[in-house]
Amino acid sequence: MEKCRAFSYDKIEVCRNCNSEGRIPEDGRPGFKICPICCGSGLVKKHYEGTVTMEPYGREE
Ligand SMILES: [Zn+2]
Known part of the structure; x- marks a missing residue:
């Protein structure tokens, strides 16, 4: 018998x-800018x- 389970979770x-x-080098000039992916965190x-x-596996006779 098949068994189906749904999952959902968050991971930091x-x-x-x-x-x-939290910051990345500025393009083409010195200095840094806030990382757009994590917004600086x-x-x-x-x-x-x-x-x-x-589902069951094996034991096929
Ligand atoms: Zn980042």
């Missing part, structure tokens, strides 16, 4: 765009959503 992760600095929240399906 380090921003990879700015390496958790250095962290991002990722939302995961999907389904997991389970």
Whole structure:
């Protein structure tokens, strides 16, 4: 029998765009600007959503 389970959760992760600095080098000139991905916090929240399906495996005779 198949079993289906839905899941959804949030996960806080380090921003990879700015390496958790919260800012990135300005293009073409010295200085920094606020990272547009994490808005300066250095962290991002990722939302995961999907389904997991389970079914028996093996023992086919
Ligand atoms: Zn960032």
